[in-house]
Amino acid sequence: MSDTLQPLHTPIKRRSFFQYAGATAGATALALAGCSKDSDPAAIVPVSSISLGTGDVGMLNYAYALEQLEAAFYAQVVKTPAADFLSGELAYFTQIATHEAIHRDFLKTAISGAGGSLLPTLTPIFTSINFSSRASVLNAAKTFEDLGVAAYNGAGVLLKSQTYLTIAGQIVSVEARHAALIRDLLSPGSFADDNQVDATGLDKQMTPTDVIAAAQPFITEKLDASSVGK
C-alpha cells in the first residue's frame, strides 16, 4: 500500500541542502570534501550535525524528521512482514504505514509552503529491529508511536502559528490512536497505561532535544534540535 505513495518531490538537491543546513554545515562539508588523508589532522572537523532550524519551520522540520522515521519503519514492516504476525495485523500496519507516509509528505509540503528550508531525506538505521519477529516489530512500533505522541504534545506549546498548531493537533490524536492500537496488540489493555499517562491524567510530553536524542540511534544523520521552536 505504502509503496503506492510516491514522494511529492524529487530528492533534495545538494545546493538546497546547503541552503538548508546553513553556512556552517555547508562550509564544513566543503572543507571535508577538500581534505585528503594526507591533510593536517588538525584540519579535520568533526561531522557536523544538521540543525532542524528555528521557530515554526524548525518545529515542522522536527515533526518531518519523526514522520520520516515512522514512515520508513512501517514501510519496511509492510515490505517484509513478520511470519508470526497474527491474522489482520499486516492490514493494521499497512494502514498505519499509509497514514505516516501522508503525514511525512504533508509536512514536506507545509515546510515548502512556509518558505522554510527543508530537512533532507534521512537515512534510517533499523539494525536493532528484527523485522521477522512480531514482538520486535511491535516493540519498535510502540517506541516510535509513544515518542511521536510525546513529541507533538511537547511541541504544541512552542508553535507560534495557529495553522501549524491546527496541523499538530490533527496529527497527534491519530498518532495517539496508533499508539493505543500497537500497545493493545502487544498486550491487550495496555493502552494509555501509567508509563504513558501521568497521575494527573496528562499524556507524556517531551522536549525536542530529548525526543531527537531518543530518535538519534535510528537516524544516520546527526540532528540538532537545540533551536527548534526558539
Place this chain on the structure above:
Amino acid sequence: MKLISLLDHLAATPASTSAAPRRAVLAQLGRAAAAALPLALSALPATAATQDSTQDAVLQLLQLERLQAALYTQALAATGLIPAAQTADFQRLLAHQTQHITFLTQTLQGAGSVVPATPTFDFSGRRNVTANPELFPAVFTNYDNFLALAQQIEDFGVRLYKNHVFNVLSDYRLNGAVLRMQSVEAQHSAHVRGLRRSRGATVSNWPSEKDTAIARPAAAQALTTAATGGEANVAQPVSTTATLPTASIFLVRDNTAIQDPALAEAFDEPITSAVAQAALNLFF
C-alpha cells in the same frame, strides 16, 4: 469587553504582596478573568462565537469530562454489563476522566471562578424527562450499545479538545495540559473502537469512511455530528492562506488522483464549541 479589559489590566497591575496569588491566576486565565461575570452568563453555550474565552473553554471541557466520568461510573456499577476482562480498562478510563475533572476544576478555582454544579446526566437521551423519546436504548444493559455510545463520546471529546487548544493559548500551562488530555482521549477512543471490532463491528481505531456508521435516530444527530461529522475532510491547511488538497496531490498515479480512505484517516478534525454543546445538551 470593557470589564474583561479592566480585569486584564488589573491582572497586569502591581499590587500588594498578599494579592500576588490572585494576580497570578487572573493572568493565568487571561480573558477568562470574566470570573466576575454572573455564572448564568458564563455558562451560556457558546453559539455564534468563533473564539471562546479561556473560561468558556475550561467550563465546556469540564462538562465533557463529567459526562464521560458519569458514563463509566454508571457502566461499572451496572451488574453484568462490562465483561470481567475489560473492567480494568474502564476503570482506567474513569480514572483519567476523574483526573481531568480535578485538573479543570482546580484551574477554575485557581482563577477565582465559580465551578458549576454537576448536572444529572441521562444517557437514555430523554434529558431527565420520562415522556421524552429514548435516543440511546439499553446503554447500561447491552454492552454493544454501551460501547457504541462510549466511542462516540470519546471521539467527540478528542475533537472538542482540538478546538479548545486555541482558546487557552494565553496560558502556557493550560495549553500544554489541553494537548496532553486530548491525546489521552484519543487513546481511549482507539481502545473502545478496538473493543467494538473484537465484538464484530466494522470499525477502525480511527474515524474512517470504512467504518459502519452507528445508527441513531434523527433527534440524536447532534452526537453523531460531534463525534464524526466532517471527518471525511481531506483538505488540510499548509499555511495561513492555503490548504493542501491532499487527494489530488498524494495519490496521483497515471495522472489520476486516487481517493483513499487513509487521506481522511490521517488527520482528526476539530469541532466548534457550538457543535459540541448541541451534543452535550442531549444528556441533561
